[in-house]
Amino acid sequence: MNFPVQPEQASNFAVQYDTLFFIITALTVLFTGLVFALCLGLIIKYKRGNGKPEDRRNPMHHNIIIELTSSGVSLVLGMVIFVWGAKMYIEMRQPPKNAMEIFVIGKRWMWHAQHDNGVRENNELHVPVGTPVKLTMISQDVIHSFYIPQFRVQFMVVPGRYTQMWFTPTKPGRFNLFCAMHCGTQHSEMGGYVYALEPAEFSKWKENGGNRFKPKPSIPALAGKQLFEDFMCSSCHGEKDGKRAPSLNGLVGRKRDFTDGSSMVADMDYIRQSLLAPDAKIVKGYRQMMQPYNFTEEQIIELIEYIKTLGSPVGPMATNPAATTVATGATR
Amino acid sequence: MSGIPPTEHVETEEKNYLQEGHTIASWLLTKDHKRIAVLYLISVSFFFFIGSIAAMLIRLELTSPRGTLITSETYNKAFTAHGVVMIFFFLIVAIPAVFGNFLIPLMIGARDLAFPRLNLLSWYFYMAGGMMFLVAMMTGGVDTGWTFYTPMSSIYSNGQVTLTLVAAFITGFSSIFTGINFIATIHKMRAPGMTWWRLPLYVWSHYATSVIIILGTPVIAITLLLVVFERVAKIGIFSPELGGDPVLFQHMFWFYSHPAVYIMVLPGMGVISELMGCFSRNKVFGYQFVAMSSMGIAALGFVVWGHHMFVSSQSMYQGIVFSFLSFLVAIPSAIKVFNWSLTMYKGSVWLASPMIYALGFIGLFTVGGLTGLYLASAGTDVHVTGTYFVVAHFHYVMVGGTLLAFLGALHFWWPKMFGRMYPEGVAKWNAMLVFVGFNLTFLPQFVVGYLGMPRRYHYYYFAPEFQVYHVMSTLGASVLAVSLLVPGAYLTWSLKNGPKAPANPWGAKGLEWEAAASPPIKHNFAGIPVVMGDVYDYDAEAEELAYRGLPPREESK
Numbered sequence: 001m002n003f004p005v006q007p008e009q010a011s012n013f014a015v016q017y018d019t020l021f022f023i024i025t026a027l028t029v030l031f032t033g034l035v036f037a038l039c040l041g042l043i044i045k046y047k048r049g050n051g052k053p054e055d056r057r058n059p060m061h062h063n064i065i066i067e068l069t070s071s072g073v074s075l076v077l078g079m080v081i082f083v084w085g086a087k088m089y090i091e092m093r094q095p096p097k098n099a100m101e102i103f104v105i106g107k108r109w110m111w112h113a114q115h116d117n118g119v120r121e122n123n124e125l126h127v128p129v130g131t132p133v134k135l136t137m138i139s140q141d142v143i144h145s146f147y148i149p150q151f152r153v154q155f156m157v158v159p160g161r162y163t164q165m166w167f168t169p170t171k172p173g174r175f176n177l178f179c180a181m182h183c184g185t186q187h188s189e190m191g192g193y194v195y196a197l198e199p200a201e202f203s204k205w206k207e208n209g210g211n212r213f214k215p216k217p218s219i220p221a222l223a224g225k226q227l228f229e230d231f232m233c234s235s236c237h238g239e240k241d242g243k244r245a246p247s248l249n250g251l252v253g254r255k256r257d258f259t260d261g262s263s264m265v266a267d268m269d270y271i272r273q274s275l276l277a278p279d280a281k282i283v284k285g286y287r288q289m290m291q292p293y294n295f296t297e298e299q300i301i302e303l304i305e306y307i308k309t310l311g312s313p314v315g316p317m318a319t320n321p322a323a324t325t326v327a328t329g330a331t332r
Numbered sequence: 333m334s335g336i337p338p339t340e341h342v343e344t345e346e347k348n349y350l351q352e353g354h355t356i357a358s359w360l361l362t363k364d365h366k367r368i369a370v371l372y373l374i375s376v377s378f379f380f381f382i383g384s385i386a387a388m389l390i391r392l393e394l395t396s397p398r399g400t401l402i403t404s405e406t407y408n409k410a411f412t413a414h415g416v417v418m419i420f421f422f423l424i425v426a427i428p429a430v431f432g433n434f435l436i437p438l439m440i441g442a443r444d445l446a447f448p449r450l451n452l453l454s455w456y457f458y459m460a461g462g463m464m465f466l467v468a469m470m471t472g473g474v475d476t477g478w479t480f481y482t483p484m485s486s487i488y489s490n491g492q493v494t495l496t497l498v499a500a501f502i503t504g505f506s507s508i509f510t511g512i513n514f515i516a517t518i519h520k521m522r523a524p525g526m527t528w529w530r531l532p533l534y535v536w537s538h539y540a541t542s543v544i545i546i547l548g549t550p551v552i553a554i555t556l557l558l559v560v561f562e563r564v565a566k567i568g569i570f571s572p573e574l575g576g577d578p579v580l581f582q583h584m585f586w587f588y589s590h591p592a593v594y595i596m597v598l599p600g601m602g603v604i605s606e607l608m609g610c611f612s613r614n615k616v617f618g619y620q621f622v623a624m625s626s627m628g629i630a631a632l633g634f635v636v637w638g639h640h641m642f643v644s645s646q647s648m649y650q651g652i653v654f655s656f657l658s659f660l661v662a663i664p665s666a667i668k669v670f671n672w673s674l675t676m677y678k679g680s681v682w683l684a685s686p687m688i689y690a691l692g693f694i695g696l697f698t699v700g701g702l703t704g705l706y707l708a709s710a711g712t713d714v715h716v717t718g719t720y721f722v723v724a725h726f727h728y729v730m731v732g733g734t735l736l737a738f739l740g741a742l743h744f745w746w747p748k749m750f751g752r753m754y755p756e757g758v759a760k761w762n763a764m765l766v767f768v769g770f771n772l773t774f775l776p777q778f779v780v781g782y783l784g785m786p787r788r789y790h791y792y793y794f795a796p797e798f799q800v801y802h803v804m805s806t807l808g809a810s811v812l813a814v815s816l817l818v819p820g821a822y823l824t825w826s827l828k829n830g831p832k833a834p835a836n837p838w839g840a841k842g843l844e845w846e847a848a849a850s851p852p853i854k855h856n857f858a859g860i861p862v863v864m865g866d867v868y869d870y871d872a873e874a875e876e877l878a879y880r881g882l883p884p885r886e887e888s889k
Contacts, residue, residue: 149784160572
């Protein structure tokens with residue numbers, strides 16, 4: 001069995017972080033040992049005997065020297081750690097001017113990164129070894145926290161304001177990327193990996209458009225499929241009715257029952273409303289769990305076109321005009 | 333027939349407080365601080381049990397990197413329930429409302445607290461809040477974590493957030509009532525001769541706690557109410573979508589919730605001072621320093637909240653100031669630990685079960701305090717904030733500290749409260765088992781936190797190397813669970829079957845032992861006592877020898 005005790009040191013902060021970390025650890029062990037030894041010594045020396053009365057004639061109940069020494073020592077050691085830690089903190093909070101900027105967007109429950117040449121990636125971040133990287137981050141919904149343990153860096157990703165963090169990767173490899181601020185149901189799955197690549201390899205990766213880059217298809221249903229995958233809709237809306245959400249297979253034209261007792265035949269307007277205001281109509285047997293998505297009208301049409309193809313044996317290449325006509329006709 | 337008039341005869345055999353009425357109404361409408369303390373003891377034990385079940389569910393689930401028993405949604409509700417119940421319905425309330433209520437009037441020589449009706453009302457507010465939270469749990473639960481960070485709590489979360497916030501709001505009033513009561517009682521109702529410097533340190537620590545409660549609790553009450561306003565009426569305060577600021581919530585939340593840590597641990601520190609004094613047969617070393625360090629912790633507690641927010645987008649300069657102030661807390665903490673230890677110097681150490689809990693407290697609080705250094709230092713906090721390192725740290729302070737003090741207090745004052753002794757041998761071994769189980773549970777969490785395991789994570793399959801520490805932690809939690817059930821069993825057993833306790837079974841000093849019966853009579857003392865001597869006056873050797881049945885020392889030596 002393996003007992004790892006230290007995460008890999010893979011950024012410019014890692015070594016100096018661990019140095020201070022282990023010095024405080026040494027102090028913790030030293031003082032815990034000191035208190036333990038003091039108590040044990042006093043217990044052994046002054047343990048109540050069986051029968052023999054202790055000598056209680058010269059009691060000592062206070063000693064100003066001991067009070068001042070213990071206060072003084074804890075203050076001085078505290079101040080040393082404070083200055084050292086503050087120095088590191090100041091460095092962590094101030095990205096160098098020449099740092100390479102990457103934008104990061106956090107949303108429940110995924111990370112989205114945009115490089116300066118338009119390359120985008122989800123739940124992954126590719127960075128070059130040896131170059132300072134500055135992340136400018138914002139959240140689309142709740143507070144998240146961008147955390148790479150092997151780099152010893154973390155900063156919160158807040159809605160409504162940009163936050164920044166920076167690091168210089170020092171060795172190539174794959175490292176953990178976590179969301180370290182509780183953000184809801186799939187919080188523990190909001191993460192992935194940070195890949196530190198050698199500079200040449202990184203340039204090649206970026207010039208080739210990244211490993212996840214896909215040009216936007218011109219056929220709406222295919223563009224919708226890409227959106228459906230990028231936003232991980234299928235993690236809740238699967239092939240079959242799931243615990244969190246109903247399946248969307250064969251949705252258009254089918255009767256839906258809602259929690260408020262009403263029902264309707266699903267049409268394009270219904271799907272549009274469900275994307276923009278999911279709490280308006282909730283399918284019977286479910287609770288409101290989905291967040292509103294601010295898609296453009298174009299994206300909504302693409303998504304609807306894709307959803308229409310779900311569950312049909314033909315697939316997203318062909319659409320079924322008959323179903324659309326029937327569905328829209330039913331509500332008017 | 334003897335010539336004693338019947339009235340005098342009744343006086344000599346006055347009923348104790350437990351015998352004053354046996355109806356349910358005599359308990360539910362009592363204004364006796366001792367009976368209210370018993371009501372609180374039953375209620376906090378109940379909530380502790382609920383919180384522990386949630387804890388076991390979390391620990392069992394984490395033995396596997398992919399979870400096995402519950403969904404992520406349920407997992408999030410479980411840790412939220414664990415946090416809310418343990419903090420709002422156990423830790424904040426446990427020692428002040430049970431032992432503070434019972435002991436403060438007895439310790440200062442008063443017949444009751446200053447406002448007995450307010451005291452009863454505080455229990456009803458506590459129970460109303462508690463019941464509301466149970467209803468919230470049963471009708472869908474909450475998944476925000478006990479910290480209720482916005483905008484998740486105010487906009488995004490679907491559970492019974494509003495009901496939970498209202499429950500916490502109502503429970504806050506019970507705290508405020510208790511705090512007001514303690515301050516008024518300690519100021520105005522001390523017996524003749526009970527000067528401030530003769531107050532037991534237990535009373536000093538409750539005084540400091542009460543000051544924090546009445547200054548801090550209204551702030552959290554307002555904050556929680558603002559979240560309710562935003563959630564229900566869409567009034568923009570914390571959510572950027574409505575024009576608010578999410579980080580403002582964190583400032584307001586931690587302005588109370590950091591001092592709340594001291595609300596939880598200061599009363600425990602008071603217990604430890606009493607135990608160290610009694611079982612070392614010595615005046616608590618540096619009495620005035622220990623008393624003032626409680627006040628110092630209470631004051632500093634209000635200016636360090638920003639150390640919870642080093643990576644939350646507060647300004648860098650704010651972060652540095654908060655880091656500096658946080659290090660100052662090390663001074664009163666160090667004073668306490670060294671003075672407790674040195675109380676044994678030239679004393680007579682008796683390793684009874686309450687003393688073992690006290691020594692356990694000193695050990696665990698030392699580790700908890702020292703690991704606070706990593707988190708007070710802004711630079712080292714960055715990597716471990718929001719990980720299991722923080723989880724381990726605050727469990728060392730709040731469970732290792734407050735829970736051990738609670739158990740120590742329960743064993744120490746049990747004979748006084750119920751007039752029965754419990755089996756001391758079992759109690760001693762069990763106290764050591766608590767210490768072992770606790771360390772086995774939480775030491776591995778420091779390591780796995782430093783490795784990068786974030787808190788509130790249901791799955792960790794992307795880092796399977798964490799598993800070994802989670803398994804160790806769960807094993808420890810199982811040991812801890814057993815060691816917490818055992819006292820429940822033998823203490824309950826002792827209520828009927830334990831040997832009757834004398835007024836002062838430990839040979840302790842203090843009005844509650846020397847001037848009151850076990851259990852005390854309804855009005856505590858036959859007549860108001862007059863305090864003549866110093867506090868913790870254990871130096872009178874003749875009394876001690878008489879207590880232990882030893883012959884007096886020969887003068888010639």
